[in-house]
Amino acid sequence: MPRHSNSAPSAANDDTVLDAKPIRTLSPMFPAPSGCTTISSSSAPPLVYVTPYTTFSSGSMPGHPAHFTPGMFPAFANSPTVVPHLATSQSDRASPVTPVPMSVSNGAAHVELNSNGPLHATPLSASFQAPPTMATPLNVVGNSFTSASGRKIKQPLHLSGYSIADSDKEDSDSKRSLRKKPKKTPIRDIVLLPPPQDPREAVEMILMTFDAIRRRVLQMDETKDTGKRPDLRASGLMMSSDMRANKGKRIGPVPGIEIGDIFYFRMELCLVGLHAPSMGGIDYMITTHDNQDDPVAVSVVSAGGYENDDDDVDVLVYSGQGGNSKDDQKLERGNLALERSLHRANHIRVIRGAKDLNVVNGRIYVYDGLYKVHESWVEKGKSGFKVFKYKFIREPGQPDGISVWKMTQKWIENPSSRGRVILPDISSGAENVPVCLVNDVDNEKGPSHFQYTTKVKYLRPISSAKTLQGCTCLSVCLPDDKNCSCADHNGGKLPYSSSGFLICRKRIIYECNACCQCTLNCRNRVTQKGVRLHFEIFRTKDRGWGLRSWDPIRAGTFLCEYTGEVIDEINTNDHGEEDDYIFQTSHVDDKTLKWNYGPELLGEPSTETASEVFKSFPITISAKNMGNISRFMNHSCSPNVFWQPVQHDHCDEGYPHIMFFAIKHIPPMTELTYDYGTSGLVFGRSKKCLCESPKCRGYFG
DNA sequence: GCTCGATCATGATT
C-alpha cells in the first residue's frame, strides 16, 4: 500500500472548501478551566477557501527580472519547450513569450471568501491593501511586496559563467533608486531552470536543487574554517534567486506536497511553501474579517521542543510560543492566531518532527496533513509559568502520515511485529540487514526461484592493463589531505560526505580499495560495505514484486548494488521469453541529470557535460538466475533512485559496479524505482509502463 | 573511543 501514487490526488487535495459545520464561540482564554473547553452555538463565520489555481488578473503579475530560455541550460537543450501559458493574458508585456517564473506559475494568487463577503489574504508584512472587490484575486506575490519587505539579502556566492541578455524593463533603475532598502540580488546573473508544469515536479526540483547546492557547499567548506551551515547557504542562494515553490501563505494543502513527505531542514519547508518561518513553530497569516485584521494559523511544526505528549497519531497537543520557561506566554502572534483558528475552524498543516538516528542531528520532518484546533487552554508549565495549549485533531479521510513512520519504526526495532511476512530474510543472512518478503495484497507466495547473491559474477576474470592503486592515508582519508590519491582520482575531492551521502553524480566514483592504507572506517568506502537500510520485498498492486524501505531515505543515500551475472548477449529462455532482469546503462533520465544541478548555481562551470558523464558502458548484467534486492526494483518514468558506476575492487572501467542511490528524500514504505531507460530501436523488447507518472513515456525496456 | 545531552553562537525569515 504505497501512499505515494504519482497520479492519484490525495484526499486532502480535493478539499477546496472548508466545512462550515463546526461552530464555536469565542470562548475566553482567561480564565480557562484546565483541560476543558466550552462548546456552544455561535455565530462564528465559516471560513471558505478557494484553491489558489484561480486565474491571474491581467497585470497582476509583476514584472519579474528572472528570465530563462529553453536550451540556455545545457541539460535542457533537448527538453520540450516551456509553454508560456500566460502569454495570452500578458499581451501588454514587452516579450510575448516571457516564461513564467516558478513562484508565480504555481499559483500563489488566491482569495478567501466567507458568507459575509470577501476575506482577503494579506501577507503579514505587506504594505498594500488590495481593493476589496470580490472578483479580484489578491496577488500576494508581487515583486513590489518582496522588494519592499526590506529583508536582508545576503550576497550570494560568486555567480558567473552565464548571463541573460534580456534585461527587464519593469524593474527599472529609476524605480530601484528610490528604494532605500537593500536591493534584491540581481537575478539576471543566474539561469533559472524552467519550472515544471506539474506542481509535484516543481517541488521536487526545488528540493533537489537545494540539496545539490547544500552537499556541494558542505564539500567545499570542509577544508575551511569559514562557512558553516550549508543548509542556510543553499537556501539563501535559492531564496535570493526566487527559486522556490508556492510562495505566499495559504490555508490548506500546498500544491506538490503530499502527506508523508519528509524533510531534513527547516529551510526546505520554507522553500516549498509548506511553512515559512525558518525557526518559528507557528506560521500564520492576517486575513481581514469585518474590516478587522484577523490572524489565522496556517501551519505548525511540532518538533518536540516543548513538553508535548505524542501517543495518539491523530491528536497533537501543541504548546504556544513565547515565555521560554522564564515568563508567562501571552496571547499574541502565533498564540493569537491559533486561538483565532480555533474559532474560525480553518485547516492547519501539521509538520511533525521525528527522531531519525540515521541523521546526524537525529531529526526529520514529516508532513502529516491537515488538522484543526479543537480546544485551547492555559496551564502552568514545569517552570511555573503560564503555557498555552492547543489540541489539534487530524482531519479524517486523509492518507496515513506520521502513523506510517511510527509503524515502520516499530518494525525496525522488532522485525517480527511486521505482519503478512512470507519470509523474514530473503537474503538468508547474506545482507547486513534482513530483507523481509511480504504480501499485503494477494495470495502469491513469493517470486520464482533465484539464487541470492551480493556479488557480481563476471564472465571471465576481470582483466585490466592497470592494477589497483591505493592511497597512503593513515586511518581514514580526510577531505583536506592533498596527498590522498583516491581524492585525486575522484577529481580532487572525496565523493561522499562525512556521513556517507553521495555529493554529485560522476561518470565513475572511485572508492578506496584493498591496496589503500586506510581502514574500513574511511568515508570513501560506502557502497563496498553493502546494504544498510531495512528493505522489504513487497507485492505491488499490478507490477509484481517491488522494493521499498522501512527507513526514511535521504537524498544521496546509497541503497544497493545491481548484482547478477555479467552476460555477453541477452538470451531468451527455452520458451522464448525475454529476460526481464537485464541491467544496461543505455539511458539516463532527466531527473538523474538534474541531480548534478546546483554547483552551476554556485557559479561553477559544468566540468563534465552530460554526454561525457552519461556515455554508456558495455556492461550488461542479468539478475534472472542470481541477484539481490535490486532485481525487484521496478521501473518508473519519475524515479526516486538512480544508478551510479563505482569502482572498488578492480580497474576494468567498462565493467563498473552499478550502485543505486536515492535521488531525493524518500519516505518509508514508498516504492523504490529507477528509470530502466530505453534500449533504443529494439522493437518487441519494450514493455508497457505502469508507473502512472505524469511524465510517463508509456513504455520502457 | 564512542554516543548522548546540554549548552552556545550564529542564524534567516516574516
Next chain:
DNA sequence: CAATCATGATCGAG
C-alpha cells in the same frame, strides 16, 4: 523589527 519548536560545534558524562 525582534522573536523564533534551527543548526552544528563543542564539551563533559557515562
